[in-house]
Amino acid sequence: MSADGAGPGTGLGPGSEPAPLCPEHGQDLSWFCGSERRPVCAACAGVGGRCEGHRIRRAEQRAEELRNKIVDQCERLQLQSAGISKYMAEVLSGKNQRAVSMASSARELVIQRLSLVRSLCESEEQRLLEQVHGEEERAHQSILTQRVHWAEALQKLDTIRTSLVDMLTHLDDFQLIVSQARQKEQEIFERTEEAEGILDPQESEKLNFNEKCTWSPLLTQLWATAVLGSLSGIEDVRIDEKTISPSLQLSDDRRTLTFSAKKSKACADGPERFDHWPNALAATSFQEGLHAWMVNVQNSCAYKVGVASSQLPRKGSGSDCRLGHNAYSWVFSRYDQEFCFSHNGRHEPLGLLQCPVQLGVLLDLQAQELLFFEPASGTVLYSYRTAFPRPLRPVFAVAHQTISIIH
Secondary structure (H helix, E strand, O other): OOOOOOOOOOOOOOOOOOEEEOOOOOOOEEEEOOOOOEOOOHHHHOOOOOOOOOOOEEEHHHHHHHHHHOOOOOOOOHHHHHHHHHHHHHHHHHHHHHHHHHHHHHHOOOHHHHHHHHOOHHHHHHHHHHHHHHHHHHHHHHHHHHHHHHHHHHHHHHHHHHHHHHHHHHHHHHHHOOOOOOHHHHHHHHHHHHHOOOOOOOOOHHHOHHHHHHOOOOHHHHOOHHHHHOOOOOOOOOOOOOOEEEEEOOOOOOOOEEEEOOOOOOOOOOOOOOOOOOEEOOOOOOOOOOOEEEEEEEOEEEEEEEEEEOOOOOOOOOOOHHOOOOOOOEEEEEEEEEEEEEEEOEEEOOHHHHHHHHEEEEOOOOOOOEEEEEOOOOEEEEEEEOOOOOOEEEEEEEOEEEEEEEO
């Protein structure tokens, strides 16, 4: 390796201290040995020198390589800082505003629904509002934590960048690669590795307001059955044994109907008895007021539950006696996996996701409304409004196994 071109003071800026000389040859350290990773003189790099055959290049070339690495890293740090700044300014600020807005909407929803049943659920309202507040605080705290985290990341990146820029601006070529060259390069590597360890911002559900905090089985049930709040209890409904079809058997407590394919001959015929369709009327009739009763329907795949006028015909196989097929009956019916509301021959399908175990019936004659609901979930299955004739009686039909009135 030729050492031509070496001169004193190579790579030193104006006003800098005289460059150290090779302790072995007393020459300028104008070359860089890549194998030993240290500056050497021309004699060391030349024929017969200690670095003969090593990877040798000009010291200023090595300095330029290190400077380019620093410049590239500074550019990457600048882009990373810009991305984080944009995330803080746009995403975090927007999420904070949305969290506040969604929390406000959630409060309104809770208050609106609880207003219908405030006398029954003041404690539930307080609990839910505290949850909304807590969720808002959690989202807000998460956003604040993110702000602190990314502010610290920005500060750390700025510190790293400042350190590198300081190294870039205050060290000349020689100082950059002298005896501390390995230390400086290690420092650059550590700074770069530290910066790369700061990950870019990622979307997180923790920064969003969780609308599910307002979900409450109690609230759902109370909201769906708020009109039942004024009831003192479920009606003690019993079947009128004089009305049951010969296809039905009645329990001793007159609350359970069981279907039998073979008609009973023990039932004496009478003007009130259904002689063909498997129907039965309750002994109770309603002229006014608010009434509710429950029926266990889990064992039957074919039944009808509802109300009927006392004018409902009882004799024959025509539609005038069939529940839901005439103007005198309003029923919720199930046949296999199909559910519907039926009245006067019109059948409105109901897309239920699961079969009710119990069926609640609410009759509000003052509001002229008939409502079917599932007590377990408080879900309103169907509601119907009309000017009902008076009196009305609970009515039942079963063509598979049993149904029972719950008391």
